[in-house]
Amino acid sequence: MEPRNETRISEFLLLGLSEEPGLQPILSGLFLSMYLVTMLGNLLIILAIISDSHLHTPMYFFLSNLSFLDICVPSTTVPKMLVNIQTQSKVITYEGCITQVYFYLLFGILDTLLLTVMAYDRFVAICYPLQYTVIMNVRFCGLLVLVSWIMSALNSLFHSLMVLQLSFCTDLEIPHFFCELNQVVHLACSDTFFNNIGIYSAAVLWFCGPLVGILYSYSKIVSSICAISSGPRNYKAFSTCASHLSVVSLFYCTIIGVYLSSAATQDSHSSATASVMYTVVTPMLNPFIYSLRNKDIHGALTRLFRRKQ
Numbered sequence: 001m002e003p004r005n006e007t008r009i010s011e012f013l014l015l016g017l018s019e020e021p022g023l024q025p026i027l028s029g030l031f032l033s034m035y036l037v038t039m040l041g042n043l044l045i046i047l048a049i050i051s052d053s054h055l056h057t058p059m060y061f062f063l064s065n066l067s068f069l070d071i072c073v074p075s076t077t078v079p080k081m082l083v084n085i086q087t088q089s090k091v092i093t094y095e096g097c098i099t100q101v102y103f104y105l106l107f108g109i110l111d112t113l114l115l116t117v118m119a120y121d122r123f124v125a126i127c128y129p130l131q132y133t134v135i136m137n138v139r140f141c142g143l144l145v146l147v148s149w150i151m152s153a154l155n156s157l158f159h160s161l162m163v164l165q166l167s168f169c170t171d172l173e174i175p176h177f178f179c180e181l182n183q184v185v186h187l188a189c190s191d192t193f194f195n196n197i198g199i200y201s202a203a204v205l206w207f208c209g210p211l212v213g214i215l216y217s218y219s220k221i222v223s224s225i226c227a228i229s230s231g232p233r234n235y236k237a238f239s240t241c242a243s244h245l246s247v248v249s250l251f252y253c254t255i256i257g258v259y260l261s262s263a264a265t266q267d268s269h270s271s272a273t274a275s276v277m278y279t280v281v282t283p284m285l286n287p288f289i290y291s292l293r294n295k296d297i298h299g300a301l302t303r304l305f306r307r308k309q
Contacts, residue, residue, distance in 0.1 A: 041287030048300035070283035077178035
């Protein structure tokens with residue numbers, strides 16, 4: 001089979017989660033419902049934080065950015081999937097596929113970096129409470145978010161440009177519901193050695209690196225909390241980071257589970273199904289996790305709704 005030059009590639013085929021015609025309406029309704037819940041939940045979190053001056057703090061500034069990312073991640077993949085189901089088409093253009101690769105990597109890496117920044121914020125708040133307002137000032141918080149965006153954008157640009165250098169064969173079927181980087185690279189007929197090196201290096205740098213930073217921050221937080229003799233203060237300190245720790249656990253556990261299962265089964269369709277957890281389910285659950293036991297968010301949402309009446 002002769003490889004074709006990448007400039008002649010016009011489209012790929014996304015095989016989706018299932019090729020059974022009877023399941024398509026069910027998948028469409030399910031994903032549309034989850035997508036709308038994700039949009040509504042995260043928008044409410046953002047509006048509550050913006051509208052309430054009591055929530056104009058570093059912790060809620062980072063939370064509003066996380067909610068924005070939780071809107072962006074499924075928006076990169078779900079709308080195209082829904083359109084393909086409704087039109088009974090599997091086609092995604094070459095340009096559209098590269099665009100998906102870029103933005104999915106951008107928002108995915110940014111998610112890990114932002115969770116690390118939020119862990120650092122809780123570390124400073126609990127371990128250095130007297131210096132917290134000095135350390136986590138407005139300029140520094142903005143700089144942390146800006147640097148995270150820049151590093152994520154550069155990483156995504158690097159991988160996208162590497163994919164653009166590849167040549168593809170006539171088999172252009174992607175056994176996924178979006179253009180996932182690994183799946184696209186595996187379709188290439190040209191040498192993918194440097195692409196694979198880049199993927200593995202990025203996994204260590206942008207996945208393991210932030211995880212180490214989060215674990216270090218929470219090890220210091222736990223040590224600091226254990227040193228607090230007062231019961232109520234101990235509980236209050238832990239409760240301020242419980243929601244974030246839950247989101248971190250959900251995010252990393254689902255990703256680790258997906259890649260361990262895909263490595264064990266080597267089944268692309270199973271991997272695509274499992275990846276729904278961190279591309280759709282996790283962004284949908286995050287607003288509920290942060291608002292479930294957060295009295296500040298509850299109060300802000302109550303005041304927001306009263307204002308609308």
